[in-house]
Amino acid sequence: MQFIQIQEVTKAYANHLALNKVSLSVPKQTIYGLLGPNGAGKTSLIRIINQITAPDSGQVFIDGELLHAKHIAHIGYLPEERGLYKKMKVGEQALYLAQLKGVDKKVAEKRLKLWFERFEIMGWWNRKVEELSKGMQQKIQFVVTVIHEPKLLIFDEPFSGFDPINVNILKEEILRLRQEGATIIFSTHNMSSVEELCDNIALINNGNKILEGSVRDIRQQYRTNTFEVHLSNVSSFFDEALPNGFHLISKTASGSDEMNVLIQCDPHVKANDLLSFLLPFGQIVSYKELLPSMHDIFIQQIESQNIKISI
Amino acid sequence: MNKTLLILQREYLTRVKKPSFIIMTFLGPLLMAMLMIVPVFLATLSDSGIKKVAVLDETDWFTGKFENDENYIYTYVNENLDSLKAKVLKGDYNTLVYIPEPELNIPVNAMLFNAKQASLSLKSSIRNTIKTEVENRKLLSSGIDPEVIKSSKTNINIQTIKLENDGKESKSYTEVDVALGLITSILIYFFIFMFGALVMRGVIEEKTSRIIEVMVSSVRPFQLMMGKITGIALVGLTQFLLWVLLTLGIYSIFALIFGPEAVSQLPVGNNMMGQSLDSGQIANNAQINEIFEVIHSINFGVIIFSFLIYFIGGYLLYAALFAAIGSAVDNEADTQQFMLPVSIPLILGIILSNFIVNNPDGSVAFWLSMIPLTSPVIMMVRIPFGVPYWEIALSMALLIMGFIFTTWLAAKIYRTGILMYGKKVNYKELWKWIRYQ
Structure with a gap:
């Protein structure tokens, strides 16, 4: 059962082709790694799924339905560049962002308390975001991303800025979210976490998909x-x-x-x-x-395309 | 709950709860009141204590010319200057006026000796007395009776009467119309700049804090922009309303404490009368009648209604442009190149309004009050003089179309700009964004 179907999506900006007829399919309740060097087109693709921008051509299906404004409520997105309102209090802000995703205020409050207790950050509720450390802000951002219990989660470099202990906590949470039914798209340069977490991956370079499949199969294929x-x-x-x-x-x-x-x-x-x-x-x-590591496959594939990469 | 409404609510509440907003809200009217009340208050203070002034007149021209009043008692003395100085120091006199023997038969010099600094009012009253006397004597020596001159001075009172279509005649007060027009247009000007800048800063803040990408994955950029613009508009209206209420409150408290006479001495009261009162004068019945007539001559309905429309319409028109500017840059320092062309029509409007009051029905006035970029300022200048209703209606319709257009334009720039980082944006680039599908 495919949860996300991307069909021949093309997106061109003024002076370059960001996505060139890219097709992907993400099976339901799996973790899908979206890999590629900087500027490959990952963010463009993620923005299209999030309906921040529209593709020039091609279609995106979620759970069999053509992408529509109502799906926004079912998507949780953690952008690579994290950001919160600095002057706003943590609890107030989390409630606000949850409501914008269509969660009722009371329900949001109840869920937030659960998450805050799980992460042991209840004491931050009334503190301003700017008073918190970067790692603390990341935790808030993660909670805000999942608070509306989305069916699709998109994490862009979720582990950057976390210490190893928190990385482990986060990995557990991501696996638990999949367990609970979420489909997760995961964009990263951290190949070891790809091997650890991802069921399937796609490798994108210069707007083209150059590789797609399950992590196990790909490693076998490149043995x-x-x-x-x-x-x-x-x-x-x-x-x-x-x-x-x-x-x-x-x-x-x-x-x-x-x-x-x-x-x-x-x-x-x-x-x-x-x-x-x-x-x-x-x-x-x-x-x-x-078996070759994803890291090796990644570098080998990109270099074989004679592309200068900067990870 | 509607998402735009949620955004509006946040934009409004976070700003209204800010200490700076609360301080400004209370400090604004207080400062205004201080400006008006303090001079009156000081004037009442200075009344206390009668000052003794000694006059040493070596010319004998001015004997009996200095008249005692409630503040100063003049004593003519004929003593040695040094001993008089000593008396001033001792405190027998507050001030010594010394008019020395003139060099060329005409006394043009005088000296004031004080233990403390001499007051300006005393100085000017002494100067006036001396001047009048010298002038009178000069006139007499040329064979002219000063009384003739005095009686030839005339006060001309011109009443302006407005003829209306239905045959009614109503007294109009040009000075009041000028004041009303300029005050309302300046208020609109400040409101647009103050709160337009707030919109711009809000957009830049969302961009630099990178919350924007989270936001646009939840709401459409247009909803975000409109929520912000309307939320800040409400902040502005709240502040304005509170200022009006607080100023009125302080006024009435002041009136209760000092009595209505003091209120009529306030500078604002004088402006309302078109400078026809001297500040020392006490309002009498005739003047109170005149005040009522002035108030009656103002078409408050039209003025308040148009003020609100131009206030809000002008703000919406410019706020959308300011939001677009904020979205196109990475920090406030980069806004300059875009701010200038946006602010020029407004600044031009406020500069020209001083000429428009002299010719409120000219063709320049007409066209500027039709162009949406200048109409909020210019039309408000014209309205107190009476503008045909069809002109007001046309101008308002154009303003509404104008702000729909700028909002549409701004939305196109905004939606691309908010996700654009590290790029020096120029007009060519903006044009490209507008044409994106």
Whole structure:
């Protein structure tokens, strides 16, 4: 079941093409990573979904319906550039922004109290935003983004400005929101969080989609058939004796009889053959395939397009 | 609840609750009242204590010419100057007037000796006495009787009467019309600038604090802009209303304490009478009648109604432009290049209003009161003199069309501008934004 369907969306600004016939589909109740270097067109796409701007051509469907003004109430958006009214009190402001999303004042107040208690920030209710630290403001902004219990959440770099402890709290909250039924679009440069959180991703560059799919499939697709083996009690040397189809990439000895080896296999050979070959040489402590990280795939894909990137 | 209404409510409440708003609201009328009351109050204070003035007249021209009044008692003395000075220092006299023997037969010099600083009023009254006497003597020596001159001085009283279509004749008071026209147009001018700037700053604040992207993901930019403009309009109206009420309140308290006579001495009271009263004079029956006649001659219905329309219409027209300017820049320092062309029509209007009062029915006055950019200021100058209703109606209709147009234009700039950062915007760029779909 696709929650968001983007069909051939094109958006041109005065002197450049921000989006060129981009099509995406985001399955319901998943976390979808929107990746790409700066200026790739991610923000343009996000703004189109948020109905801040309209596409020149193409369509966006939410839950099977053509994007419409009423959907605004079902979308929660955390922009990359955070902002709140500095002179306004925290509680008052959160209530105001919730009401603008169409939540009744009393309901908003009840929900806000729950969130404030969960984040242990109840004491900030009557303080002005400008009195809070940047991290504190980020928390408020997060609460404001989810307060109307949107079906679609769009987070643009949600972890920037948070300390590691708060990043973990936020990750848990994001996973919990998905658990509760929300579909989440997640735009970031932080690839480790993509691997950790995202179910699917799309890679956009220069207004074009260059890659889309589930994180697992993509990593499989870009696998290099490289295996990492850790051996102990190594009895003898074996590199010359590697069978056909296996190539030693590196070998590092650690301690007197421990060894770490990277071996690449040709596509047609079976990984188990390598294991059985290695068994006599020592005790195998670990044996795993090295899948490329999203970070590597990202850089490789962008660079292969000969684009200068600045992450 | 309607989103525009929610925005309006926030814009209104946050501003009205600000300490600066509350201070301005109470301080404004208080300062105004001070300006009017303090001089009167001081005048009543200075009445206390009669001052003794010694006159040492070496010319003998002025014997008996200095007349005692409620403040000063003149004593003619013939003593040594130094001993008189000593007496002034001792406090026997407050002031010594010394008119020395003239060099060329005509006394033109006098000296005032005081223990403290001499008062201006005393100085000018002594100067007048000496001047009159010297002039009289000069006239006499040329064979002219000063009495002839005196009796030839005449006060001319011109009554202006307005003829109306239905054959009615009503007394009109040009000075009052001028004052009313200028005051109302200046009020509109200040209101537009003060609160238009507030709109602009509000937009810039939303842009620099980056709340704007959150806002436009919840509401349409047009709703945000209109909520802000109308919210601030209500702030302005609230402040204006409170000023009127507070000023009236202070006035009536003042009247209760000092009595109606003091009120008639207030500078504003004098202006209303078209400077026909001297500030020291006490209102008598004839003058009270005149005040009533003046008030009667003013068409308050038309003036108040048009004031409100031009007040609000002019504000809306300019506030939309100010909002567009705010959206196009990143900080207040960059607003200058756009502020100038927007403010020129208003400033021109206020400068020209001084000429318009001399010729309120001329063609310049007519056209400027039709162009929506200047009509709020210029039409208010003209209305107290009487303007045909069709002109007022046409001008108001044009004003409404004008503000619909500027709002439409501003909305186009605003919606692109608020999301644009770090770009030096020029007119070419603005034109491009207007043409965006």
